[in-house]
Amino acid sequence: MTLAETLNLEVGQVVAERSFTLSRDSLVRYAGASGDFNPIHYREDVAASVGLPGVLAHGMLTMGVAVQPVVDWLDGRGWVSDYQVRFTRPVVVDPTEGAEITVTATVGVIDEAGARLDLAAVYNDQTVLGKAQVRISAH
Amino acid sequence: MNPDLTQRDFAPTAPYLVGREKVREFARAVQATSPLHHDVPAATTAGYRDLVAPPTFPIVIAEATLQQLLAEPDAGIDFSRVVHGDQRFSYSRPIVAGDELTATLRVASIKTLGGNSMVTSETAMVDADGEHVVTSISTLVVRGDDS
Numbered sequence: 001m002t003l004a005e006t007l008n009l010e011v012g013q014v015v016a017e018r019s020f021t022l023s024r025d026s027l028v029r030y031a032g033a034s035g036d037f038n039p040i041h042y043r044e045d046v047a048a049s050v051g052l053p054g055v056l057a058h059g060m061l062t063m064g065v066a067v068q069p070v071v072d073w074l075d076g077r078g079w080v081s082d083y084q085v086r087f088t089r090p091v092v093v094d095p096t097e098g099a100e101i102t103v104t105a106t107v108g109v110i111d112e113a114g115a116r117l118d119l120a121a122v123y124n125d126q127t128v129l130g131k132a133q134v135r136i137s138a139h
Numbered sequence: 140m141n142p143d144l145t146q147r148d149f150a151p152t153a154p155y156l157v158g159r160e161k162v163r164e165f166a167r168a169v170q171a172t173s174p175l176h177h178d179v180p181a182a183t184t185a186g187y188r189d190l191v192a193p194p195t196f197p198i199v200i201a202e203a204t205l206q207q208l209l210a211e212p213d214a215g216i217d218f219s220r221v222v223h224g225d226q227r228f229s230y231s232r233p234i235v236a237g238d239e240l241t242a243t244l245r246v247a248s249i250k251t252l253g254g255n256s257m258v259t260s261e262t263a264m265v266d267a268d269g270e271h272v273v274t275s276i277s278t279l280v281v282r283g284d285d286s
Contacts, residue, residue: 020170026168026170029167029168030168030169032164032168033161033164033165033167033168033169033199034165034168034198034199034202035199035202036202050219059223059226060195060198060223060226061168061169063195063226064168064169064170064171064193064194064195065169065170067193067194067195068169068170068171068172068173068193071171071173071193071194072172072173075173076173076175076185079230079233080194080230080233081229081230082227082228082229082230083194083195083227083228084225084226084227084228084276085225085226085227086224086225087222087223087224087225087226131225134194139186
């Protein structure tokens with residue numbers, strides 16, 4: 001059986017949907033874990049000095065959290081063998097409210113190797129990732 | 140930007156040892172709660188040698204090759220003008236704790252569009268046996284003076 005048969009997938013099917021809140025604490029934690037200490041991700045003054053509307057989430061943090069609904073849904077039945085995104089809009093993280101991102105994963109393509117899932121990551125009613133594609137494969 | 144960068148050979152980085160606690164720390168940072176990233180028995184039961192790194196973990200290792208690129212004296216990249224345009228990870232197998240990965244940078248293309256430059260770099264990571272594990276492909280947009 002192919003992975004798509006095992007998982008009973010159909011093109012257009014939504015396999016996972018979840019919302020995440022990124023707080024300023026999340027950004028500090030990600031800076032430490034990733035080694036990306038660009039101050040636009042934790043200093044209001046630096047962000048303003050380069051013309052940004054506020055402190056931004058690391059694009060790589062958004063990319064990192066956006067794939068988690070897929071990983072959890074897969075639950076070890078397959079694995080993420082390819083993952084790509086375009087960073088199309090910045091995510092401004094409010095110091096008190098944070099930023100809520102809602103991710104939806106939809107089956108885009110099914111083939112012998114597995115399937116391609118297309119992610120929609122929405123913040124403030126706008127998508128923040130473009131061409132966000134996750135390829136899942138059998139072990 | 141210096142177009143000759145695409146012809147340049149970059150030295151492989153020093154091997155990066157993927158630590159168990161680093162996998163857990165990175166997983167917490169990207170809100171990755173699967174037991175495969177945190178619980179060793181869960182990972183080994185699922186057939187892995189040790190904890191599995193989250194899909195975007197290789198960016199930690201690619202950071203070293205990004206520094207190589209920025210350090211090229213004639214690269215002409217002003218980091219304060221750099222924006223991450225896109226990112227891709229193409230795997231041959233998942234990364235697990237205990238992997239010792241060596242990364243080699245290649246500048247795949249440099250394009251200029253409307254005063255901005257776009258540099259696409261590929262960092263291939265191989266394990267201690269020299270087998271390919273993952274390639275990280277990044278496009279950085281370097282904003283021109285006018286934008």
